[in-house]
Amino acid sequence: MGLAMANNLIKAGYDLTVWNRSSDKCQPLVEAGAQAAASPKEVAEQCDIVLAMLADPAAALEVATGEAGIAAGMAQGKGYVDVSTVDAATAQEISRAIKSAGGEYLEAPVSGSKGPAEQGTLIFLTGGDRSLFDRAAPLLDVMGKRSFFLREVGNGAKMKLVVNMVMGNMMAAFAEGLTLAEKAGLSKQDVIDVVGLGAIAAPMFALKGPAMAQRKYATAFPLKHQQKDLRLALELGQEVQQPLPVAAAANELYLQAQSAGHGDADFSAVLEAVLQQ
Amino acid sequence: MGLAMANNLIKAGYDLTVWNRSSDKCQPLVEAGAQAAASPKEVAEQCDIVLAMLADPAAALEVATGEAGIAAGMAQGKGYVDVSTVDAATAQEISRAIKSAGGEYLEAPVSGSKGPAEQGTLIFLTGGDRSLFDRAAPLLDVMGKRSFFLREVGNGAKMKLVVNMVMGNMMAAFAEGLTLAEKAGLSKQDVIDVVGLGAIAAPMFALKGPAMAQRKYATAFPLKHQQKDLRLALELGQEVQQPLPVAAAANELYLQAQSAGHGDADFSAVLEAVLQQ
Amino acid sequence: MGLAMANNLIKAGYDLTVWNRSSDKCQPLVEAGAQAAASPKEVAEQCDIVLAMLADPAAALEVATGEAGIAAGMAQGKGYVDVSTVDAATAQEISRAIKSAGGEYLEAPVSGSKGPAEQGTLIFLTGGDRSLFDRAAPLLDVMGKRSFFLREVGNGAKMKLVVNMVMGNMMAAFAEGLTLAEKAGLSKQDVIDVVGLGAIAAPMFALKGPAMAQRKYATAFPLKHQQKDLRLALELGQEVQQPLPVAAAANELYLQAQSAGHGDADFSAVLEAVLQQ
Amino acid sequence: MGLAMANNLIKAGYDLTVWNRSSDKCQPLVEAGAQAAASPKEVAEQCDIVLAMLADPAAALEVATGEAGIAAGMAQGKGYVDVSTVDAATAQEISRAIKSAGGEYLEAPVSGSKGPAEQGTLIFLTGGDRSLFDRAAPLLDVMGKRSFFLREVGNGAKMKLVVNMVMGNMMAAFAEGLTLAEKAGLSKQDVIDVVGLGAIAAPMFALKGPAMAQRKYATAFPLKHQQKDLRLALELGQEVQQPLPVAAAANELYLQAQSAGHGDADFSAVLEAVLQQ
Known part of the structure; x- marks a missing residue:
């Protein structure tokens, strides 16, 4: 870079x-x-x-x-x-x-x-x-x-943690949505298309969704770094005494993906943890 | 409509x-x-x-x-x-x-x-x-x-639940991000601006963020309906035997907001539950 | 009976x-x-x-x-x-x-x-x-x-749900404790013995712990019934507008154990879901 | 001591x-x-x-x-x-x-x-x-x-964390049970009595339950120490790559109780966080 x-x-x-x-x-x-x-x-x-x-x-x-x-x-x-x-x-x-x-x-x-x-x-x-x-x-x-x-000084680092925490949560939510859809008989590509047209359309979903639908996770941002940022965001929450229950649940999911060997894959491989559940 | x-x-x-x-x-x-x-x-x-x-x-x-x-x-x-x-x-x-x-x-x-x-x-x-x-x-x-x-027949209803589950999770994640930022000494408006420029920019964040920063929640989609959709998505998960731990955590947050009297406010009022924690 | x-x-x-x-x-x-x-x-x-x-x-x-x-x-x-x-x-x-x-x-x-x-x-x-x-x-x-x-009428049923919800949570907590101990290099039997001597000693841990340490789950109370009771307790929480975030997390764990095929085993088989994570 | x-x-x-x-x-x-x-x-x-x-x-x-x-x-x-x-x-x-x-x-x-x-x-x-x-x-x-x-050396410390993690989870589960019971029209004392007779009877419930029913929390083990032990147990989980989703949810509840000012009260004051939800 x-x-x-x-x-x-x-x-x-x-x-x-x-x-x-x-x-x-x-x-x-x-x-x-x-x-x-x-x-x-x-x-x-x-x-x-x-x-x-x-x-x-x-x-x-x-x-x-x-x-x-x-x-x-x-x-x-x-x-x-x-x-x-x-x-x-x-x-x-x-x-x-x-x-x-x-x-x-x-x-x-x-x-x-x-x-x-x-x-x-x-x-x-x-x-x-x-x-x-x-x-x-x-x-x-x-x-x-x-x-x-x-x-x-320090606020740049904190802002990056906050944004990456939101990002990690969104990806976990998207992974749960894709998995629920497939188990319920819907097509993952249809989910990606519908999400892409409405109020929750985000470039990340459009960019990574189609590869995720094929369970491919070419690394742009390694899952272990996403998990680390979630952990650091939770520690920041601890420091300022702010509970973050949704981020805590997402963090456990990334930890599960990591312990299953996906730490070096793209963070979208959190999908594998949802599929394994 | x-x-x-x-x-x-x-x-x-x-x-x-x-x-x-x-x-x-x-x-x-x-x-x-x-x-x-x-x-x-x-x-x-x-x-x-x-x-x-x-x-x-x-x-x-x-x-x-x-x-x-x-x-x-x-x-x-x-x-x-x-x-x-x-x-x-x-x-x-x-x-x-x-x-x-x-x-x-x-x-x-x-x-x-x-x-x-x-x-x-x-x-x-x-x-x-x-x-x-x-x-x-x-x-x-x-x-x-x-x-x-x-x-x-039924797949239209299911797709809507899946998409609304992802939406509810995203809004909860955004609310946690805004709250963590503020407690850590950052400005909520800066979070909204940074989120709006990157891979996780979504129209929903741009549309609702500024009002949320002022704790205003003019109802477009009532929080109680968002909570109901999360609950129904979890029931669908139950039916197809798919655990959804992040959605389950988000659902509890919406339930908390609802029990605190925000059921008829916009679903972005989930921020109030995070602030109350 | x-x-x-x-x-x-x-x-x-x-x-x-x-x-x-x-x-x-x-x-x-x-x-x-x-x-x-x-x-x-x-x-x-x-x-x-x-x-x-x-x-x-x-x-x-x-x-x-x-x-x-x-x-x-x-x-x-x-x-x-x-x-x-x-x-x-x-x-x-x-x-x-x-x-x-x-x-x-x-x-x-x-x-x-x-x-x-x-x-x-x-x-x-x-x-x-x-x-x-x-x-x-x-x-x-x-x-x-x-x-x-x-x-x-109805209060008997509700009391049973409340007690079984606490029981399901305790068993999930015990399963997490046993797994963390083993991964950290401790013996599961030592955990069972220490737990059995202090303020959290419960007959259930003494009764089921040794078999769990060997991953044996002879059915006394089927896991699918425990999961059903957790689900019904969460529905009761929904009805009376009471968030139950810990029970919600435990419920997802039991659902995972069930979807992995342990529904007819004893509810202590929730340990298998923790091990799989 | x-x-x-x-x-x-x-x-x-x-x-x-x-x-x-x-x-x-x-x-x-x-x-x-x-x-x-x-x-x-x-x-x-x-x-x-x-x-x-x-x-x-x-x-x-x-x-x-x-x-x-x-x-x-x-x-x-x-x-x-x-x-x-x-x-x-x-x-x-x-x-x-x-x-x-x-x-x-x-x-x-x-x-x-x-x-x-x-x-x-x-x-x-x-x-x-x-x-x-x-x-x-x-x-x-x-x-x-x-x-x-x-x-x-170190295993004594780890065993104590494991046991205290189970204890913190049990207390959170008990607090959720007491709260759900009361909201559903049951008496908290009846819950304490029923729990005390069965497979999940633990000295801790008998000892602390009656005071909790009156929302009194004379400090034996401070809530902030219980929260610290949950946090350290989660860090140990991180270290050995073991997700602990139920403990993570419980930890957020204790953090909420602490941020609401109950850090120096007994850890049974986690009940206040459940009541506040």
Whole structure:
């Protein structure tokens, strides 16, 4: 995803300095006109705004606060925009490191996967320094179709959990609907068609429904990540003392699918858990 | 709804003979060119295809099979299309009465409410005689945007339950998302906006979300009807031995909203049950 | 069960007149001193108090209100005590028939199965005519260890549902505990032993636990009946507008066990549904 | 609880050396014949077997591994029996510290509260060094009625979670039963009486039922601790990939009771959440 996002910035005419743990991954960008740096620190030294897309909270923390990390190259007037998906606590830790070094910080996890990254239609859920958000807005507009500024650091992560919790519930509901329909003598494709015409039509149902009807689950968003997000949303509910009984029931269904070996399949494979019941 | 549907037929140039329990309700249609009949039986005697939109299964049964009912006026070559929402057992009972009288029968419950009825964008979920479906198709096309022929009588009712079960689950999931967001310090309107841009965007969320954010629930589909449909879907699950744990959890939430006095509010008032938890 | 109960009455010195659809089933009782009657009506004509133990609501209704049924032999001063398990509506229908015939009525479903019937340790959950309860008390005391008078007809049936709902939930909880323990590396027998020593020790766990640990489920109370009782308890909840989210989750688990083919096994086979998840 | 347990050991003739953060808490024991020590380390230096009862994992860790802690006074031939309730990870950390110092370790959380501690009827759920379990057995027998040796360190903690999960579920089921009964026109006391006579009779129902019927919840085991144990059991389920749908539903009910302000009441106050639904 990082590659697609960087490409869109180059195409839009921005000067890029790039770094990746595996330097050959930077090659296509260098060929397209970007400069290569030797470390995150060097990127920070040479740029006003640093963007990072990393795989998980541990990697995000290491790149931001490690020895030759971004914080080490930060200075007054510079800003760090982290578009990785990390938990609120990690985002706050990175924020402290960047701000101690004089820079500004914005967590900016994205909603959307590989396709939207290539088409420049991502959604950014940001929290942190408002002035950095304003400065980075033209860049975000190149890579995405909409950016939300949600105030404090951590709110981007929380918004992503909320939205993914709703998504996980919807997929579980859809899976129950398809299964009930089939057991009751209806066609799954008819359900998909009827759902697609009314008030509950959602792109996700149209996109994944036909493959689900054939019990095929090519992975776009792994089921184990959906289950993790449901679990984290329930933990957030615990933290703020909000019961979420429907999400709790859905979470058990995803856990069942995972324990049956579908963790690496697409999250639409929750259908397998419903079928197994 | 019946009035809006009949009006669309008149506008499309069809000759209508109309009847209503309260004869003054026919007045606007008569003024628009329809003929008034004295009973359902008389409508059946004068028309090739009879359409009915009734409030509940009891009314549908009475109008179809009562003393001066439609079956009494049926004959070979005539057909009865019942667009009311009735359960599968009632539809089968009406079917038997019509077919004993020599006619053809089509259950055709609609997906969509008053707005789509006026705009002619309803969806018909039909089951019964295929030849009647083919003959009635031009009429259904005037009143709706799509008709599904689902084979046996009862399948229209079942499809409606399946779709409404998915809808009820989605609304409960959305309500949990809005509540979790607010408790976690996010804005409900931001959730609505983010949801509206991605793979889970559904017209229902856009339509009802902003009012829900203000805890307003102007009734389009009463919560008690949504709860009833969830209950009936669970009973269908019982009948075909299909567990539906997420729907069961959602049903309890709607029941809670209903017992707290929100049964006549819009079904989006399930949010009140989540807030109360 | 009826045989064991009647035997206890004979042993206690009561004069019995007996009837059974299959007359050979009365033979042991006749040999023990009872008189045989040709119909339920004849039993009613010859006795002051008539007791009946029937398999299901349909049989109970037929024997009470059929052509040569008990109501036909009822008269002022006589009473009918029905110890069968029937729903509240059936009990009320039988009550009306008996009282129209001048008799008194008591529904008296039992808690307890074959063992307690033989040992005379059943529990009677009665509703109906208080004066009949008082007159029948010595008989109930012979067959059981305790009788409850719960006022209106229907309350016996409701109490039985409530108790069986709690029982079904407890067994599901126990099954989840055993499964979690085993997956976490503990021994199921250790769980059974620890549970048996503390505040949650219940005879049911001690009785069924060791067999469950070996996945053996010799039927004492069929799983399909437990699932039916949970379903009926949820319907009662619906009727009185009381959400029951834990019972709803347990019900789905029993439904899953049933759909996997364990309906005729003991209700402790709900463990198989947990293991399958 | 520690006081009651120590008293039982003194009464049984054991020589005790005691320490408490607040030294005045040791006074009654010193008056009864115990010697006072200045630190956990000093207790360890003077005794062969050290017992500790601490409030939470943080206190258990500090007392065991802190500067003047037990590990600092450990030596070959000595053993440490921690009867506090700590999580498996903390127990393992303490175990490593004690064993590095040459001692043996036994986690031994108790099932039972103040009453059983005074009466010497606790249940010990132990894991760790078998030889220490054998040596400590006479002491455990003085303080409790039964001790289980569950092999690895951590298993005592897991067993306690499993049992408390079953307990939390049972109490939630009982609360749903009491509420359904009352709404259906039955008496809560009758439910308590009927439950108390049959296969599901458990001391907990008899002990807490009558107070619950009056909505009184004098705290023996705080609701927030019950909710925490349900949450930890669900996390254990997550870890070993075991869905627990009934426990998940019960957990949401306790969370609801807690968010309504009943966290410090007895866990039987889950009834308030059911009543509020």
